[in-house]
Amino acid sequence: MEALIECAAGLDVHQGSVVACVIVGAAGRRSFRETRTFGTMHQDLAALRAWLLEKGVTHVGMEGTGVYWQPVYAALEGAFTLIVGNASHMRNVPGRKTDVKDAEWIADLIRHGLVRASFVPPPEIRVLRDLVRHRKTLVGNQSAERNRTLKLLESAGIKLAGVMSDVFGVSGMLMLQALAEGTAAPAAMADLAKRKLRRKRPQLTLALEGSLAEHQRLLLGMHLRRLAEIDRDRGEIEAAIGTAMCPFAAQQALLVTIPGLDTLTAAAIIAEIGVDMSVFGTVQRLAAWAGICPANHESAGKQKRRGTRKGNPYLKATLVTAAVCGARKAAAICATSFTGSGHVWERRRRPWPSATRSWSPSSTC
Numbered sequence: 001m002e003a004l005i006e007c008a009a010g011l012d013v014h015q016g017s018v019v020a021c022v023i024v025g026a027a028g029r030r031s032f033r034e035t036r037t038f039g040t041m042h043q044d045l046a047a048l049r050a051w052l053l054e055k056g057v058t059h060v061g062m063e064g065t066g067v068y069w070q071p072v073y074a075a076l077e078g079a080f081t082l083i084v085g086n087a088s089h090m091r092n093v094p095g096r097k098t099d100v101k102d103a104e105w106i107a108d109l110i111r112h113g114l115v116r117a118s119f120v121p122p123p124e125i126r127v128l129r130d131l132v133r134h135r136k137t138l139v140g141n142q143s144a145e146r147n148r149t150l151k152l153l154e155s156a157g158i159k160l161a162g163v164m165s166d167v168f169g170v171s172g173m174l175m176l177q178a179l180a181e182g183t184a185a186p187a188a189m190a191d192l193a194k195r196k197l198r199r200k201r202p203q204l205t206l207a208l209e210g211s212l213a214e215h216q217r218l219l220l221g222m223h224l225r226r227l228a229e230i231d232r233d234r235g236e237i238e239a240a241i242g243t244a245m246c247p248f249a250a251q252q253a254l255l256v257t258i259p260g261l262d263t264l265t266a267a268a269i270i271a272e273i274g275v276d277m278s279v280f281g282t283v284q285r286l287a288a289w290a291g292i293c294p295a296n297h298e299s300a301g302k303q304k305r306r307g308t309r310k311g312n313p314y315l316k317a318t319l320v321t322a323a324v325c326g327a328r329k330a331a332a333i334c335a336t337s338f339t340g341s342g343h344v345w346e347r348r349r350r351p352w353p354s355a356t357r358s359w360s361p362s363s364t365c
Helices: 042-054 069-076 087-092 102-111 123-155 170-181 186-190 195-207 214-244 246-255 263-273 283-290 313-340
Strands: 007-013 017-024 032-039 059-063 081-085 294-299 302-308 345-347 359-361
Touching: 007 069, 007 102, 017 042, 017 102, 032 042, 032 102, 042 069, 059 069, 059 102, 069 081, 081 087, 081 102, 087 102, 123 214, 123 263, 123 313, 170 186, 170 195, 170 214, 186 195, 214 246, 214 263, 246 263, 263 313, 283 313
Parallel strands: 007 059, 059 081
Antiparallel strands: 007 017, 017 032, 294 302, 345 359
């Protein structure tokens, strides 16, 4: 097979070392190969960059496994054409992959143009991606901590969740803090309710008549402190996301016009796919990359469905959440327009299977 790249390098990246193999040689001529091992500290990566520049390397390839490739990519970015390949794709390329070193095999694939580059966003998008993904982690930790708190309350016979719609609102947090201190009577804690919740003071008094043991008060105090820390961290990370989204204000303004998308959801979408859609080629490829498009394989004129691929789990979760929110918002708008505009309802001709007739508007939103 004819080589397409005259000077290419392959990197086998590990946690503490990077094995680099450089292959130099024009098409149709015998190639020269040299392999070196570098560390992964900052000065080691700088030495790797200098060595590759000295050898005249133009294309550098590596496997995108774990997070070990990311500092190597950042150290080499801007000086070479970097190709981060899918590890399973590289293993499935036919060839001598069992009796050659990994770095040499990667360099050979890069030299012959057999590796399809994965999507790596530009630096400003990577910063936004780190912030958005960390916020998602904080939201998950907050939900888990709240569930543990509710479980603790239920084990002590305190039934706040059955009376209040949001135990962790302003009123609920005041009552939880009083429970952790253990100095107030149930009626006094119920009197901490605010606004409309004050109408439920008798029910709250009954719900707060459980018995918290000393160790349970200790655990409740820990849960409350951890929730306060997470709230503070969420505020800081959301402020940082707002700052990082300033260069993409125009794209964010377009995205929030879609029902179900708010500013944070728009930031999550931009963090995963960026703003340059040319890297995906077509809408179908972007949908497949996100994991929301079912695979369709054709063989001998027959199409075989293989289900949806894993895709990008962060983007898929964001899109599904936005779709659910958009559907609820659309349903609420339709219900409001039908009930608030004096719409004339008319009978359908065909009854439902339950033998009852349904009513539907003459037009839809």
